Amino acid sequence: MDVSQRYREAWEGFWSATSDSPGEAIWDAAPSLSAVPHSELLLPYADASLPVVDLGCGNGTQTRYLATRFARAIGVDLSHAAIAHARRADPEGVAEFAQLDLVDDDAVRALHERTGDTNVYMRAVIHQSEPEARPAVAAAVATLLGKRGRAFVAELTPASKAVLQQASEVPGGPPEKLRRVFEHGLKPAGATEEEVPELLRAAGLTVLDSGDTALPQTEYLPDGTRIDLPARWFVLAAAL
Numbered sequence: 467m468d469v470s471q472r473y474r475e476a477w478e479g480f481w482s483a484t485s486d487s488p489g490e491a492i493w494d495a496a497p498s499l500s501a502v503p504h505s506e507l508l509l510p511y512a513d514a515s516l517p518v519v520d521l522g523c524g525n526g527t528q529t530r531y532l533a534t535r536f537a538r539a540i541g542v543d544l545s546h547a548a549i550a551h552a553r554r555a556d557p558e559g560v561a562e563f564a565q566l567d568l569v570d571d572d573a574v575r576a577l578h579e580r581t582g583d584t585n586v587y588m589r590a591v592i593h594q595s596e597p598e599a600r601p602a603v604a605a606a607v608a609t610l611l612g613k614r615g616r617a618f619v620a621e622l623t624p625a626s627k628a629v630l631q632q633a634s635e636v637p638g639g640p641p642e643k644l645r646r647v648f649e650h651g652l653k654p655a656g657a658t659e660e661e662v663p664e665l666l667r668a669a670g671l672t673v674l675d676s677g678d679t680a681l682p683q684t685e686y687l688p689d690g691t692r693i694d695l696p697a698r699w700f701v702l703a704a705a706l
């Protein structure tokens with residue numbers, strides 16, 4: 467299976483039009499607001515001597531932090547332009563980066579052969595994937611974990627749609643970073659409340675822990691309030 471050409475081009479277009487400035491992508495929050503607290507949730511369950519793979523790593527901001535907490539960190543992304551950003555932002559090579567479509571089962575299996583069982587970090591990928599591709603994205607998590615890995619997955623919930631709509635309806639239209647998301651045809655918060663846990667269970671994963679959170683964005687409303695998007699997180703392992 468493969469993502470559609472429209473979807474692939476939407477992401478390639480977005481990342482090609484994004485500069486190297488940290489935070490230019492609306493979700494590109496500092497690790498102190500994302501991978502740092504998320505690692506604290508994952509590490510009690512995980513063997514940090516295994517690698518971690520950051521699925522849909524974008525420009526690699528979180529991957530570089532994960533490299534400080536796990537034996538090895540690999541970021542993979544559908545977009546070649548995203549991977550080029552990630553490599554430029556990591557001149558010392560603390561992490562490794564590779565282009566990979568999570569929906570391409572053969573490519574995911576080949577990655578698992580190279581890494582062995584690995585931990586997984588996935589922030590904000592399923593919620594905006596094409597509905598028909600979502601089961602394969604969840605299956606990629608299960609393939610990479612094998613028996614020994616543990617995953618941390620955080621996905622926007624449908625409540626994010628109302629926040630995004632509210633942010634778009636301000637005088638002068640959506641703030642610049644949000645406008646770019648819509649202009650490139652990206653579709654955030656498309657998954658229903660129950661869809662993500664159901665997809666993860668159907669992929670053969672069991673939920674060890676989960677909770678509600680918000681993913682802080684790098685964009686603000688005219689009154690200076692930061693846009694924080696409602697999300698749910700899961701710590702996962704292979705079901706017995």
Ligand SMILES: C[S@@+](CC[C@H](N)C(=O)[O-])C[C@H]1O[C@@H](n2cnc3c(N)ncnc32)[C@H](O)[C@@H]1O
Nearest residue numbers: 477522523524543544545566567568569589590
């Ligand atoms: C909303 S961004 C989040 C980026 C990063 N995880 C973060 O939290 O900063 C979603 C990322 O997933 C990537 N992506 C979307 N579908 C993918 C797929 N099928 N395979 C691999 N990467 C994908 C996009 O290119 C994009 O970089």
